[in-house]
Amino acid sequence: MVKNKPKNIEELLKVLPNGNNQQLKKRVWEAYDFSMRAHNGQKRENGEECIDHNLATASILLPLEVDAHALIACLLLDILEPHTHIQSEEVGERFGNEVLALVNGVKQLQDYAKEKQEQTDENGGNHKSSSISKNGKKRKPRYIKSRFESIREAILTIIEGDIRVILLRMADCLQELRMASRLPEDKQKQLAYETMQIYAPLANRLGIWHLKWELEDLAFRYLEPENYQNIAHKLAERRAIRSQRIEIAAAKLKNNLQENGLQAEVTGRSKHIYSIYRKMQRKNLTFDELYDIEALRVILEPTDPEAYEKLNQAEKDRHDRALCYLALGAVHDIWTPIGQEFDDYIANPKPNGYKSLHTAVLDKNSGHKLEIQIRTARMHQEAEKGVAAHWAYKEDGVTVSGTLQKRIQSLRELLTSLQESDESIAINDEMLESEILADRIYVFTPQGDVVELPAGATPIDFAYQIHSSIGHRCRGARVDKKMVSLDYQLKTGQRVDIITTKKENPSRDWMNASLGYTVNPRTRSKIRQWFRKQERSQNIEQGREVVERELRRLNLSASYTVEDIAVALKYEDVTAFLAKVGFGDIQSTQINGALALMQKQLKPDDEELRPLLLPREPTQKGITVLGTSGLQTKIAGCCNPIPPEEIVGYITRGQGITIHQRDCPIVAAINDRERVIEEIDWGIESETFPIPIVVKAYRRPNLIDDMSNILRGQNISAPKTKTMANGSLLTAYLVVEVTDINQLNNLLKKFENLNNVIEARRETWS
Numbered sequence: 001m002v003k004n005k006p007k008n009i010e011e012l013l014k015v016l017p018n019g020n021n022q023q024l025k026k027r028v029w030e031a032y033d034f035s036m037r038a039h040n041g042q043k044r045e046n047g048e049e050c051i052d053h054n055l056a057t058a059s060i061l062l063p064l065e066v067d068a069h070a071l072i073a074c075l076l077l078d079i080l081e082p083h084t085h086i087q088s089e090e091v092g093e094r095f096g097n098e099v100l101a102l103v104n105g106v107k108q109l110q111d112y113a114k115e116k117q118e119q120t121d122e123n124g125g126n127h128k129s130s131s132i133s134k135n136g137k138k139r140k141p142r143y144i145k146s147r148f149e150s151i152r153e154a155i156l157t158i159i160e161g162d163i164r165v166i167l168l169r170m171a172d173c174l175q176e177l178r179m180a181s182r183l184p185e186d187k188q189k190q191l192a193y194e195t196m197q198i199y200a201p202l203a204n205r206l207g208i209w210h211l212k213w214e215l216e217d218l219a220f221r222y223l224e225p226e227n228y229q230n231i232a233h234k235l236a237e238r239r240a241i242r243s244q245r246i247e248i249a250a251a252k253l254k255n256n257l258q259e260n261g262l263q264a265e266v267t268g269r270s271k272h273i274y275s276i277y278r279k280m281q282r283k284n285l286t287f288d289e290l291y292d293i294e295a296l297r298v299i300l301e302p303t304d305p306e307a308y309e310k311l312n313q314a315e316k317d318r319h320d321r322a323l324c325y326l327a328l329g330a331v332h333d334i335w336t337p338i339g340q341e342f343d344d345y346i347a348n349p350k351p352n353g354y355k356s357l358h359t360a361v362l363d364k365n366s367g368h369k370l371e372i373q374i375r376t377a378r379m380h381q382e383a384e385k386g387v388a389a390h391w392a393y394k395e396d397g398v399t400v401s402g403t404l405q406k407r408i409q410s411l412r413e414l415l416t417s418l419q420e421s422d423e424s425i426a427i428n429d430e431m432l433e434s435e436i437l438a439d440r441i442y443v444f445t446p447q448g449d450v451v452e453l454p455a456g457a458t459p460i461d462f463a464y465q466i467h468s469s470i471g472h473r474c475r476g477a478r479v480d481k482k483m484v485s486l487d488y489q490l491k492t493g494q495r496v497d498i499i500t501t502k503k504e505n506p507s508r509d510w511m512n513a514s515l516g517y518t519v520n521p522r523t524r525s526k527i528r529q530w531f532r533k534q535e536r537s538q539n540i541e542q543g544r545e546v547v548e549r550e551l552r553r554l555n556l557s558a559s560y561t562v563e564d565i566a567v568a569l570k571y572e573d574v575t576a577f578l579a580k581v582g583f584g585d586i587q588s589t590q591i592n593g594a595l596a597l598m599q600k601q602l603k604p605d606d607e608e609l610r611p612l613l614l615p616r617e618p619t620q621k622g623i624t625v626l627g628t629s630g631l632q633t634k635i636a637g638c639c640n641p642i643p644p645e646e647i648v649g650y651i652t653r654g655q656g657i658t659i660h661q662r663d664c665p666i667v668a669a670i671n672d673r674e675r676v677i678e679e680i681d682w683g684i685e686s687e688t689f690p691i692p693i694v695v696k697a698y699r700r701p702n703l704i705d706d707m708s709n710i711l712r713g714q715n716i717s718a719p720k721t722k723t724m725a726n727g728s729l730l731t732a733y734l735v736v737e738v739t740d741i742n743q744l745n746n747l748l749k750k751f752e753n754l755n756n757v758i759e760a761r762r763e764t765w766s
Helices: 009-014 022-039 050-064 068-075 088-095 097-122 142-158 164-178 185-205 209-223 225-237 239-259 273-283 305-309 313-334 377-390 402-420 425-437 459-466 468-472 521-532 536-553 562-568 574-583 588-599 607-612 703-711 741-752
Strands: 264-268 295-300 336-344 357-362 369-376 391-394 397-400 440-444 450-454 474-479 482-484 496-500 633-635 647-652 656-661 689-698 720-723 729-738 757-762
Touching: 009 022, 009 050, 022 050, 022 068, 022 088, 050 068, 050 164, 050 209, 068 097, 068 164, 088 097, 097 164, 164 185, 164 209, 185 209, 209 225, 209 273, 225 273, 239 264, 239 295, 239 313, 295 313, 295 377, 313 357, 313 369, 313 377, 369 377, 450 459, 459 468, 459 474, 459 496, 459 521, 468 474, 468 521, 521 574, 536 562, 536 574, 536 588, 536 741, 536 757, 562 574, 562 588, 588 741, 689 741, 703 729, 703 741, 729 741, 741 757
Parallel strands: 295 369, 633 656
Antiparallel strands: 264 295, 336 357, 357 369, 391 397, 440 450, 474 482, 474 496, 647 656, 689 729, 689 757, 720 729
């Protein structure tokens, strides 16, 4: 590990890996000299000389012990910019095609970002603040959107080549952040956002903590300066007292480890500012409530280093585990462990290879809490370097171990699938963000293999992660040997077993994110691809069935036709519309939104289709009559209206105003029209309305329990059930409290996805 950062080329040469290799030193010197002459004092936008930036970038990569080609490429960054007058052919001839490919790869990332930024500037992009959308939420500035698109395209372009390009760009980006105080505020935020959205998460996925922490802290400094300064100030004002406590605790623990025959380095572990902020946000804690601001790290050495080196890989692993668990016992001999604050990443390593024991303890004498990490020197090297811990040196390039290949396999598969995908850019970006930015959970297959998924993932997400065919044939799941529903949210450490059928037949409802059956965009993409492969005529037929089923389910078949919905969604060709429904490109959410808009008599243009995804703007609370709220009203049992259906009021003597659907037959038969009030409005969406529904199903054990699980969290009256004469069919009548048609439709779909359920639909009974 390089403890002092080289300030010039001479210092860099002294600390090179394989420092006795004179040929390596000569090539690095030649690259530095060539780059210095080519740049000729040229400065970057932040005022730093190009050659100084390149030297600093190479220094950042030194602790990762990358190969000579990567270091030389660092020194040649920006060598192909116009001010150098250097052509790529000359770089290839002098330093080889491998170095040229690395230089070109980094340049490609930079050029994409610059090109998109220039386009945004020309279009008048806002760089200083987020604008406010119609629903009151902050929008990302335009430069952020274009920046992400550019980096996505660039990563997809170079990923099939050499993953070292990503490492070089991470180091390049880190040095830019170190000097970002000299940039204008808008440029600082652009760089920080790119870092936080792309390179810090990639460093995390690849296990390179050496880069991850500093990238996050510096990006956080510019994205949220007030929060950053607040935490930094609190850390600084208590540093002396905290350091003294940590020194005493470290000495106490080291003595106890030695008494137990364990050799270890025990040091205070700095808690990074961004990780403190995230923990405060995630657990809703104040700075003073965090227990792990004070932390120790224990790095254990082998008890017999010579004998240890003779062990094979499996024997070393067993030796390391034993050392760590012995050290854990020594820690708990001194301090009291805090329940629920222990993580064993040795028995269950993270997919990026990270291994350690994490424990939190309480010093009963002082009342202070302490977090302690325990790992061996070998584990520590992997934790700091991640994939780079597996680089192997060769004169003709780099080879990597099987451990490294397994670690980056999922990332490569993701980016390759995106490159080959026929999905829209927006959907691909959603997949990329979900895979790289989302929190992760780790569950097990029945065979004990670890599967990594986005937080909130379901058994269906798990099935498709194992294999698309298993996902297509999924019909049920057991978690820790207990049956669960397919929208069950998995948790880290659970064992998942998928129940399959012989025939592939995924449900279209799985593509509807609002129903909760899938959280991973990759899962939904695989399902859409399956439906696209089906025959067009079959999809048209299935599309018609989907639309008609939506109308029947909501009891609107008499009011609207398939053609009405096609027109509302701006499709002149009904067949094309139905094919898209069958493919899964148009989902029930859009169909329900079109129905809602038609009932509100709105034009179905793009802006007005936003209510499909976003809540309506708040209006006066409760039903308003002639613009006045708070009047005594009740919902008519004959038609049970629900937002946003058009409604009228009927003045009932002694009982206030009864609310009916506008086309209710009871209202049409009223002769005294003076008692009918036309100016009625629903008010805000947070109000709920009782709607009767009926569920028909073949009898089976636990059916009512499964229905109750779906209704958990819903306001519901006691269900009434009756059994058909032959005894094999069960019909359940219930009344649910919902806010609008979309919520009602989602509930009905969940009922229909239960095993043995024939249909679930809205009913009109009083």
